[in-house]
Amino acid sequence: MNLHAPHRLRHRPLGDHSADWRMLLLAAMAIVVGSGGALGAWTILKLIALATNLFWFGRLSAGPALITDSPVGYAVAVIPVIGSLIVGVMARYGSDKIRGHGIPEAIETILFGESRLSLKVALLKPLSAAVSIGSGGPFGAEGPIIMTGGAIGSLFAQCFQLSAAERKTLLVAGAAAGMTAIFGTPLAAILLAIEVLLFEWKPRSFVPVVVAVLVSFAWRPLLIGAGPMFATASGQPAGLWVIAAAGALGLVVGLEAALLSGTLYRVEDLFHRLPVHWMWWPAIGAIFVGIGGLVDRHVLGSGYASIQALLDGSLVTRVVLALLFVKAIVWLIALGSGTSGGILAPLLILGGATGCLVGHVLPGDAGFWAMIGMAGIMSGAMRAPMTGALFSAELTGHLDGLPATIAAAAIAYAVSVLIARRSILTEKIARRGRHILQEYTVDPLEFLQAGQLMTPHPDALPGSMTVAAASDHFAEGAKHRSYPVVDAEGRLLGMASRTDALRWQVEGVDSRTSLAETLSDVSQPSAYPETPCGEIADIIIETGVGRIPIVDTAHRVVGILSRQDLLKARSAHRHAETARSRFTKAT
Incomplete structure (x- = not known):
């Protein structure tokens, strides 16, 4: 038997993380991506200023x-x-991917598009x-720069032979770099990458994202x-009551965030019912924007001054x-029409306006409560509580306000996830028939090892057994569909199954031949007790073999692991999530 079969796992030291030296390669590439994200942010800001001057001042x-x-x-x-x-x-006539505010499109590309964005999107967005x-x-510029920075990272990654996961890392690195350059919030940009875009927490992605963000932050004083x-x-x-008041404001803006998200997609549904091509929808939505501008011009544009x-x-x-009500109306209609623009600046305005109004009846400056409202509404709408809390503090330079922003962000997040199934970012993707789960958990198959799930000391067939005897064994109602075949010392020779017995009869294999001789040229996948169950699941998928022998270092069979055993891990994980009891005995 070939003991170096392609699916026989080698002993390797297990660790807390799966990082390898390619992480450093990605970190080096992130230097280029971070610079590209910063330049992309500068370009967008200049283009917006150019367009503003042309449209409004000629x-x-x-x-x-x-x-x-x-x-x-x-x-x-x-x-x-x-x-x-x-x-x-x-x-x-260019690309319909430029429609919308950019972040859902980036998420969809990461999860379902192998992190491949096109040059056309990078230019047109x-x-x-x-x-x-x-x-x-x-709108604000942050959604487009996240899409543009992501496109820069994706395009750069596509110039090299990288995996989809590695492309994702550079795409997100570019997006985070762009956000850092716009707002000067490196910590919040890193958290946004983790909470919204990466869908993992691994050194392989975290380190390159940090590198790109820091490079962009270094460019920012020169560019912006x-x-x-x-x-x-x-x-x-001052006082402990501030935390409680911030939490109460978080409750208000959390409800506001859920209301805005639900209303946005109802408006989008109304546009889908119009008997005209979607190309005309932005212009129809802009009619309401113009009316809002007649009411108060503060509702127009990015609103950074507001x-x-x-x-x-x-x-x-x-x-x-006007910022609270008129801005909300024109923003929802314009965004629902499918035009191009971001959501973050409008959310900051709406949350800040709510906080400012509340601040008129609370002690302290109204501006402080505006900052708290911004933290809460960003957390509730985007389902990114740590990003929202830190973003507001970094954005204003008031890091001493973090306890209050955390309180508002946490309460807004709790309210939002309880009353709305989707966030403003994921609802669009869900409407396309794709499910997004924004929760990070440890895969029970990666957490458990083969020795914890295997059936120890399994029944085995001796290698000296003849083909005839093995065929009779399966014909007489064997308990299992397959058995490990071992030599006199218990070392694995292969696996014999009912399918093999039928094949032997069809092929006319000599019934006096021993199983050891019959299986001598067969490569049998196997694993060790220390092997993570996730790796064994990969073997089962790749080979189609439903029962994997577990062997020791001398290649003696010590257990068997089946598909059913792997499903037990899922069942145990679900039990831990749902089973409730009191005063359980400690182990």
Whole structure:
């Protein structure tokens, strides 16, 4: 018998992690991806500024420009429609993947597209987002930069011979790098990668993402600027009651996040019922954006100036109410129409407006409570509580407010997951018939070893048994479909099954031949008691062999592991999740 069969596992030291030296290769590649993500973020911001100047001021400039300062008058109702028509044409004749806010598309590419994004998407997504936001679309740049940064990472990865998992690592590294460059929030970007995009916690992905984020953060002062994006001097009230009040605000914005998510997809359903091609939907949605602009121009564009004003507590109540209600309406309609734009900046505005209003009746600066509202609504809408808590603190430079942002984020997250089945990010994917589970658990098959699940001392057939005797054994009602065949010392020679007995009869194998001779040229997969059960499951899938012998270092059979045994691990895991008892005896 060939003892070096391709599916016989070698002894290898087991460890806490599965990292190998390719992690360092990916980390080196992440330097390039992080630089690309930072440059992509700078490009998008410049394109948005260029589009804003063209649409609202009629000038060719990439300098700062606020829509609220534009002298266009009642044309404010027309300009968003023009921009949305352009986006619709780009989506129809360029790529429909530029539609939406980018993060669901990135998740879908990671989970179902082998992390392959095209050059066309990398070019058209920032252009379409710039046109949409620059013409007054009520979006932020973060969704498009996550898609664009991810495309940069994916395209770079596709230049090399990498696995889908390795491409995913570089795609997410580019997305996190882009977010870091825009907002200057490296820790939150890393957490966003873990909570929303990676769908794993492994050194193989964590280390390259950190490298890309740090590289992007190093580029940021040269490309965009240093320091917190929305630095504020808002004072934090003192006392333990602040944590309780932050939790209560988290409850409010958690309900708000669930309401926004549900409403968004109801609006999207309404657009799907329209008797016109989807290319025209963004322009139809932009009509409502223009009307909202007539009510208050603060609801147009990315709204970064409004976020700063909310955090400073400098907005009058009328404007705050417009941001809360009018901004929500135009954003939901515009995003539901399928145009290109992000969700994070609008969420920050809506959560910040809620917090600002609550702050008028609570001690402390209204800007502090706006920050708490931003943390909560981001957590509740995106189902990323740690990202939401840290993002708001990093964004404003108020790391001393972390206990309060954590309280708001945790409560908002709890409310959101209890009353809504999907997040604003995953509902779109679910509507395409694909299920997303945003929970990380240890695979019981990777946690358990063969020795813990195997049937010890299994029945075996001696190698000296003849083919005739073995055939009779199976014909007389053997307990199992297959048996290990061993030599006089108990060493594995192979496996004999009912199928083998039938094959011997059909092929006319000499009935006096011993099983040892019959199986001498057969390579039999086997494993060791220390082998993780996940590896044995892989062997069963690859070979189609349903029972795997477990052997010791001398290749003596000590057990057998079947498909049914592997399913027991799943059953035990489910039992631990659902069975409830009191005062169980400790072991």
